[in-house]
Amino acid sequence: MHDGAEALRILVAQCRREARSIGIVGHDSKGFLDDAAGDVRLDTASHAGIVDYRPEELVVTARAGTPLAELTQALAERGQLLPFDPPRYGHAGTLGGAIASGLSGPARPWRGSVRDAVLGVEIVNGLGERLRFGGSVMKNVAGYDVSRLMVGARGRLGVILSASVRVAPRPPAEATLRLSCTAARASELCRRWARLPLPITATCWVDDVLHVRLSGSKAGIVSAQASMQLHETGDAAVWAQVRDHDHPFFAGDAPLTRLSLPRGNRFAAADVLLEWGGCQAWLRRAAHEAGAAQDGFATAFRGRRAQHEPLDGTAKYARRVQQAFDPEGVFNPGLAT
Numbered sequence: 001m002h003d004g005a006e007a008l009r010i011l012v013a014q015c016r017r018e019a020r021s022i023g024i025v026g027h028d029s030k031g032f033l034d035d036a037a038g039d040v041r042l043d044t045a046s047h048a049g050i051v052d053y054r055p056e057e058l059v060v061t062a063r064a065g066t067p068l069a070e071l072t073q074a075l076a077e078r079g080q081l082l083p084f085d086p087p088r089y090g091h092a093g094t095l096g097g098a099i100a101s102g103l104s105g106p107a108r109p110w111r112g113s114v115r116d117a118v119l120g121v122e123i124v125n126g127l128g129e130r131l132r133f134g135g136s137v138m139k140n141v142a143g144y145d146v147s148r149l150m151v152g153a154r155g156r157l158g159v160i161l162s163a164s165v166r167v168a169p170r171p172p173a174e175a176t177l178r179l180s181c182t183a184a185r186a187s188e189l190c191r192r193w194a195r196l197p198l199p200i201t202a203t204c205w206v207d208d209v210l211h212v213r214l215s216g217s218k219a220g221i222v223s224a225q226a227s228m229q230l231h232e233t234g235d236a237a238v239w240a241q242v243r244d245h246d247h248p249f250f251a252g253d254a255p256l257t258r259l260s261l262p263r264g265n266r267f268a269a270a271d272v273l274l275e276w277g278g279c280q281a282w283l284r285r286a287a288h289e290a291g292a293a294q295d296g297f298a299t300a301f302r303g304r305r306a307q308h309e310p311l312d313g314t315a316k317y318a319r320r321v322q323q324a325f326d327p328e329g330v331f332n333p334g335l336a337t
Helices: 005-017 068-076 095-101 146-150 183-193 218-228 238-243 312-325
Strands: 022-025 040-043 050-054 059-063 118-124 130-134 159-166 173-180 200-206 209-216 256-260 272-275 280-283 297-302
Touching (some): 005 022, 005 040, 005 118, 005 130, 005 159, 050 068, 059 068, 059 095, 068 095, 095 159, 130 146, 146 159, 173 218, 183 200, 183 209, 183 272, 200 238, 209 218, 209 238
Parallel strands (some): 022 040
Antiparallel strands (some): 050 059, 118 130, 118 159, 173 209, 200 209, 200 272, 256 280, 256 297, 272 280
8 A cells, every 4th residue: 555655755755856845743732942944844644553463572664754642552461562652632643743842741751761762763865865774673772873863953954754663561550649738848758769669650749749650560669659658649740741842831932941951950849740760850930930840851832832953962963964964055944053
């Protein structure tokens, strides 16, 4: 069956010949982040479907336009999940968009990032060539791991046609617990728990409440709960709300800044949403007003176009990679550094 990959390649090649730029979109669920406008809109949403799924090997291959909802449902039927649990802003999103944005959900410090899960990709580069990198097995290979360069590149290196990603078994049991405390206390607890063998898969502090998710066997969860002295049951819906920015904290049009913080930091501002065991903080103010990021990195996420510029030490390498994949700047010109 014709899957549309060749049609996308032909479109890219034609735009290159005609010196027209291309804006790549899937469901456009992250359109508020960046201006990817081009002379031609390349929509991958119709290039969808699971190509290969091997539950026994914990690997799935799907086309870029495959809706995240469809993919996660297929995995759930076999007792598995996407470990990086990508955000679905507006309850939408595609696999290609998840990889291109590089955004991960609440379990990221414990189950890994998008980059950790990507095994291989097929793309169309700026020269209109179909290229395949990596594979669909979990093993180490010699050479550069080019497939993972696509993670967080936001389409500037090429159009993702399909990707093979690692999946994980769904835990047999989960519990969401809560504790009323200050941000400083939550930060202290997260640092203490990080040194212990606990089945934590998510944390979030907001509005003077620390939410904690435990995943694993029922016996393991009961034991951990007693060890952590958490006795109040919380609402499991909080994790999807935080992941998808449906939580009341994100409501409105106020500027939103994301802080990436080093592990073990003592960040304790009271007007934030703090997750990832204290390694990610959301602030409802502009990046230039966020103050010192405790040796971390601040990203403007809302209020003005999101800023994802590479750090000075890596900028020249980012430009060289982009030049190799898209020498004429065909893709997403609004994002060019």
